Amino acid sequence: MPLSTQSQADDEQYVLVASLDNARNLSNILKAITFKDHAIFNATPNGLKVTVEDSKCLQANAFIQAEIFQEFTIKEDLVGFQVNLTVLLDCLNIFGGSSVPGVSTALRMCYGGYGFPLTLFLEEGGVVTVCKINTQEPDEPIDFEFCSTNVTNKVILQSESLKEPFSELDMTSEVLQITMSPSQPYFRLSTFGNSGNAHYDYPKDSDMMELFQCTKTQTNRYKMSLLKPSTKALALSCKVSVRTDSRGFLSLQYLVRNDDGQICFVEYYCCPDEEVE
Amino acid sequence: MDCVVTGGNVKVLAKAIHSLSRIGDELYVEPQEDGLPLRSVNSSRSAYACFLFAPLFFSRYTITSEEAFRCKIAIKSVQAVFRSLASLEKTVEKCHIELDRKKNRITFTLYCKHGLLKTHNLSFQDSESLQAVFDKDSYANVFRAQPRLLVDTVVHFPPSLEEVTVAVSDDRMWFRNHVDDEAELSKAMLTELCLASDEFDHFAVRAHSSVTFCLKELRGLLVFAESTGLPISMYFDEPGSPVVLSVTDSVLEGNFVLATLSDDPNHRKNNTRRAHTPPPPPPDDFMNDDIDSYLIAMDTSMAPGPSATGPPTPPLAEPTYSKQPVAASHRTRIHSEEEEEEEEDEPADSDGPPNKKFCSLFFGSVLPPSSQMSTQPVKSQVVLASDSEDDTQAE
Numbered sequence: 001m002p003l004s005t006q007s008q009a010d011d012e013q014y015v016l017v018a019s020l021d022n023a024r025n026l027s028n029i030l031k032a033i034t035f036k037d038h039a040i041f042n043a044t045p046n047g048l049k050v051t052v053e054d055s056k057c058l059q060a061n062a063f064i065q066a067e068i069f070q071e072f073t074i075k076e077d078l079v080g081f082q083v084n085l086t087v088l089l090d091c092l093n094i095f096g097g098s099s100v101p102g103v104s105t106a107l108r109m110c111y112g113g114y115g116f117p118l119t120l121f122l123e124e125g126g127v128v129t130v131c132k133i134n135t136q137e138p139d140e141p142i143d144f145e146f147c148s149t150n151v152t153n154k155v156i157l158q159s160e161s162l163k164e165p166f167s168e169l170d171m172t173s174e175v176l177q178i179t180m181s182p183s184q185p186y187f188r189l190s191t192f193g194n195s196g197n198a199h200y201d202y203p204k205d206s207d208m209m210e211l212f213q214c215t216k217t218q219t220n221r222y223k224m225s226l227l228k229p230s231t232k233a234l235a236l237s238c239k240v241s242v243r244t245d246s247r248g249f250l251s252l253q254y255l256v257r258n259d260d261g262q263i264c265f266v267e268y269y270c271c272p273d274e275e276v277e
Numbered sequence: 278m279d280c281v282v283t284g285g286n287v288k289v290l291a292k293a294i295h296s297l298s299r300i301g302d303e304l305y306v307e308p309q310e311d312g313l314p315l316r317s318v319n320s321s322r323s324a325y326a327c328f329l330f331a332p333l334f335f336s337r338y339t340i341t342s343e344e345a346f347r348c349k350i351a352i353k354s355v356q357a358v359f360r361s362l363a364s365l366e367k368t369v370e371k372c373h374i375e376l377d378r379k380k381n382r383i384t385f386t387l388y389c390k391h392g393l394l395k396t397h398n399l400s401f402q403d404s405e406s407l408q409a410v411f412d413k414d415s416y417a418n419v420f421r422a423q424p425r426l427l428v429d430t431v432v433h434f435p436p437s438l439e440e441v442t443v444a445v446s447d448d449r450m451w452f453r454n455h456v457d458d459e460a461e462l463s464k465a466m467l468t469e470l471c472l473a474s475d476e477f478d479h480f481a482v483r484a485h486s487s488v489t490f491c492l493k494e495l496r497g498l499l500v501f502a503e504s505t506g507l508p509i510s511m512y513f514d515e516p517g518s519p520v521v522l523s524v525t526d527s528v529l530e531g532n533f534v535l536a537t538l539s540d541d542p543n544h545r546k547n548n549t550r551r552a553h554t555p556p557p558p559p560p561d562d563f564m565n566d567d568i569d570s571y572l573i574a575m576d577t578s579m580a581p582g583p584s585a586t587g588p589p590t591p592p593l594a595e596p597t598y599s600k601q602p603v604a605a606s607h608r609t610r611i612h613s614e615e616e617e618e619e620e621e622d623e624p625a626d627s628d629g630p631p632n633k634k635f636c637s638l639f640f641g642s643v644l645p646p647s648s649q650m651s652t653q654p655v656k657s658q659v660v661l662a663s664d665s666e667d668d669t670q671a672e
Contacts, residue, residue, distance in 0.1 A: 195350075195399050196397060198357075198398070200393065202393055
């Protein structure tokens with residue numbers, strides 16, 4: 001493979017080297033969080049975390065563990081940088097992105113450290129492309145202070161049952177209201193649009209409901225424009241966990257299986273629009 | 278009103294609504310003891326469609342015995358309830374429709390697989406009654422065909438084609454695209470298909486005629502018929518008189534009534550008997566594509582004489598009626614209250630803006646006959662909205 005002919009000496013200069021036989025294992029999951037141009041990359045020996053934020057109210061994170069990569073070498077405890085995510089995705093798909101079975105783009109992603117560009121070596125069918133993307137100093141991702149001990153309500157649903165309602169959501173509604181309760185209606189998504197309102201109710205004993213742990217009735221509203229992008233993550237996922245804490249903050253965690261059946265996670269955090277009890 | 282639709286009928290209902298959305302922007306609902314009619318009309322009132330669902334279509338159908346209720350809802354809102362038609366069959370087990378008059382809303386509740394419940398509360402507006410009056414039995418030409426035949430015919434015309442002309446002889450039917458006389462002849466393309474009578478389930482011609490109507494609106498019915506497999510019946514006679522297309526089965530009836538371009542107004546027909554075979558219409562003379570207003574044959578005699586009004590005003594603005602007694606004898610079949618029409622005597626060579634608009638129609642409001650006598654201002658009744666035709670003195 002041409003990429004491996006890179007001399008070992010070159011690698012000395014990089015603080016982070018990550019290789020994938022199939023670049024789609026990275027690009028697909030990044031598509032699930034591409035609603036803004038810029039993304040913060042944070043790499044640790046555990047793997048890669050990519051963060052995208054919107055108006056300080058929404059944060060999406062994609063986690064790709066080190067085990068997913070064919071090679072993952074990191075010289076520091078934490079390597080962080082910021083790049084234009086749209087450009088990165090364009091590069092990852094530079095060979096067209098069509099999924100012909102058996103043919104995939106191989107990726108070798110290298111980062112020299114502060115001030116260096118992110119270098120991508122992409123190969124498909126013997127053709128090698130080198131992309132260098134400028135990096136910026138990473139912003140500090142917001143800490144939503146969402147911790148498990150503060151979680152009041154949690155459900156885990158099979159994504160299948162949420163996909164259709166999410167794609168059908170009335171976009172004339174400014175908010176998406178989520179009601180979680182130990183009693184009826186258990187788990188409800190509501191919209192309030194121009195022509196009226198709509199409610200999607202999931203009973204706690206539905207066979208799509210894998211886990212139902214609701215301790216108190218909570219109703220929170222979130223801006224539709226902030227949550228709508230999560231539909232992409234939902235589409236890729238097989239399961240989703242929905243949690244709210246005592247402040248009404250929302251955590252959506254999606255379990256995504258990549259092309260090779262490996263598991264990655266995407267999570268969304270969202271601030272409530274207003275408190276409605 | 279409180280009713281429940283189950284199983285495959287949910288998809289039929291959804292398809293009917295989608296079909297109606299091809300006609301107009303609003304869905305008129307008027308639950309009655311003998312069934313639930315869902316209607317729509319286009320803005321120029323030149324196309325009307327109605328799907329009547331018999332009580333047996335529903336697994337439960339109850340209406341309150343209060344006075345007749347009618348309302349209209351934005352059709353897009355109802356379509357939103359039945360999005361993703363493809364998966365409706367697989368996911369929706371039943372649909373409950375309930376009317377809440379106090380809150381002015383209709384609630385659609387879809388009971389789906391896995392216990393998922395989708396509830397849509399749609400607000401409605403009070404509306405006037407909407408009902409076209411037509412008598413299928415009195416049409417000269419009656420046809421019935423499998424939807425496949427018409428779908429396969431119509432597919433040959435580009436989606437952008439507005440109007441199609443259908444002509445019949447004793448044993449053949451032609452479909453031809455209607456070319457605007459203003460179209461550049463060098464760019465105009467004429468497509469014509471001929472269907473033999475044996476391709477139809479029923480082919481009865483009593484008048485050789487050719488009618489031109491809007492194809493787009495017809496497509497809405499075709500989609501519905503094709504998916505339900507119901508044969509389509511077609512009724513028409515002379516140009517100017519609407520064409521009626523319908524699908525029927527034991528629990529539902531769908532009727533699409535489309536206005537047709539009328540002939541040269543100089544071609545007078547003074548007989549009222551529909552059964553008479555009118556003389557064959559002149560070959561399509563695009564220069565004479567003037568559209569007569571529909572006349573209202575009224576039981577009562579209204580304001581005298583041809584109207585001396587200048588530019589036509591929309592009926593809603595006029596409290597009185599103008600009628601021409603001779604003209605009143607036209608089209609006895611089509612009657613309505615509180616409409617005003619004029620027979621127009623356009624010069625043959627129509628200069629000025631072409632009157633390509635279809636006349637609007639033939640609606641009746643369903644008031645009891647006594648109100649026909651009144652010359653009350655048209656309030657919330659459905660009336661013919663006359664188009665902005667050049668107004669010349671009627672006969």
